[in-house]
Amino acid sequence: MKIPEQLEEVIKHFSSFQGIGEKTATRFALSLLNWDKTRISHFSEAIENLLTVGKCPKCGFLAVENECRLCEQSNHRHTHQICVVESITDCMAIQKSLTYSGHYHILNGVLNPLMGVGPEEIGVEGLLSRIQERNYTEVILAINSTVEGDATCSYIRDQLPEKVRVERIGFGLPMGGSLEYVDALTITKALENRKQF
Ligand SMILES: [Zn+2]
Numbered sequence: 001m002k003i004p005e006q007l008e009e010v011i012k013h014f015s016s017f018q019g020i021g022e023k024t025a026t027r028f029a030l031s032l033l034n035w036d037k038t039r040i041s042h043f044s045e046a047i048e049n050l051l052t053v054g055k056c057p058k059c060g061f062l063a064v065e066n067e068c069r070l071c072e073q074s075n076h077r078h079t080h081q082i083c084v085v086e087s088i089t090d091c092m093a094i095q096k097s098l099t100y101s102g103h104y105h106i107l108n109g110v111l112n113p114l115m116g117v118g119p120e121e122i123g124v125e126g127l128l129s130r131i132q133e134r135n136y137t138e139v140i141l142a143i144n145s146t147v148e149g150d151a152t153c154s155y156i157r158d159q160l161p162e163k164v165r166v167e168r169i170g171f172g173l174p175m176g177g178s179l180e181y182v183d184a185l186t187i188t189k190a191l192e193n194r195k196q197f
Helices: 005-015 022-032 037-052 069-074 088-097 124-134 147-159 184-192
Strands: 081-085 103-106 138-141 165-168
Touching: 005 022, 069 103, 081 088, 081 124, 088 103, 088 184, 103 124, 124 147, 138 147, 147 165
Parallel strands: 081 103, 081 138, 138 165
Antiparallel strands: none
């Protein structure tokens, strides 16, 4: 394309997003050309500020300072339940369903031995020590129903002492589907209908 390099550069950035093709990326970049200087600087400042967002050392959710908002809130709430998810987006989906009021733990994905992803890579150790320290008696595995997800659930269950009740959600959720794309009502039903695992 015979367009200014500056525009090409921005298109390249937008195209790198999952699900955004070159056409959409070009449209985004062209609309930025219509923005005034203040709007552009607010936008770039907002992106720059993302550098301050990291992960909560306790639960793995998004955090700006040491502790995330979920942990901050849950410090005042005593519960024996912890819900384990495989991604931040799945955690957000459950939060949106407003059904669950216990604590969360976000793993860094699921086990995938063929790709060299073991328990250490997904942070199982952190989960197990948290369960032990806080004496959770009920672990809800809200991990997606995939081959890797099933293996991850079995692995976690086998590492936990027998006195801990392990449950898995599943009702109404599509096989191989992701919580992220499921509506709030289905998540609510899946949580209500969890089964001992
Ligand atoms: Zn946290």
